[in-house]
Amino acid sequence: MQITITTATPLNKSQRDRLVAAITKKHGSEMTIEEIVDSALIGGLQVTLGTRKLDTSIHTKLATLQAQLKDSSHA
């Protein structure tokens, strides 16, 4: 399984270990992990597990808020 972890600043060791341990426990050890640092996220992280994507980044939260504001302006 391909796993992509994107953060605004690099993960420290304890964070990486905690995340990898939890994913390994759930999906097994047969996986490839790719770490990407992208300041555009502003803060938080995005984890892509195959086709599944878990996103807690500030950029995505602000984008969601912007979409909600735009939707409310159409109503």
Place this chain on the structure above:
Amino acid sequence: MNIQLSQILFQIINFSVVLGALSYLLYKPLLKILDERSERIQEAQKAAAKTLEEQSRMEQTSKATQHKADKEAQEIIAAAKTSATAQKLELLAQARSEAEAHLEKVKKDWVTEKAKLASEMKQEFAQAVITVSEKVIARSIDVKTHQALIDDGIDAVLKSL
């Protein structure tokens, strides 16, 4: 003076002969001429009366025709006036209807444009808020906060696994 009976008799006979001759030669033709003249006069009078009658009849016909023409003209004028009035009212109603429709359209367009402008302003405002928020947040987050955000994100990911 001797009055002779024979002469008197002769004169009487002579007068009678002359009278008879005059009567035969002059009186009857004169009567005939007078009768003919009288007949011509009567015919002329009849013709004149007939002409007068014809003239009177023609005058009556002319008057009747004139009266009829006047009446028809008045009817035509009245009908034209009525038609013109109806047409005028119809045109006025049509113009009013078109004006109202145009006004309604302008109002509707104005409301639509106003709503569109308001929506665009809200969207631009939202975009500006987000852009400013991104910059402000990006500048205000330090390393410690970054790590805390990543820790919180990891907690959320672990919960959702």
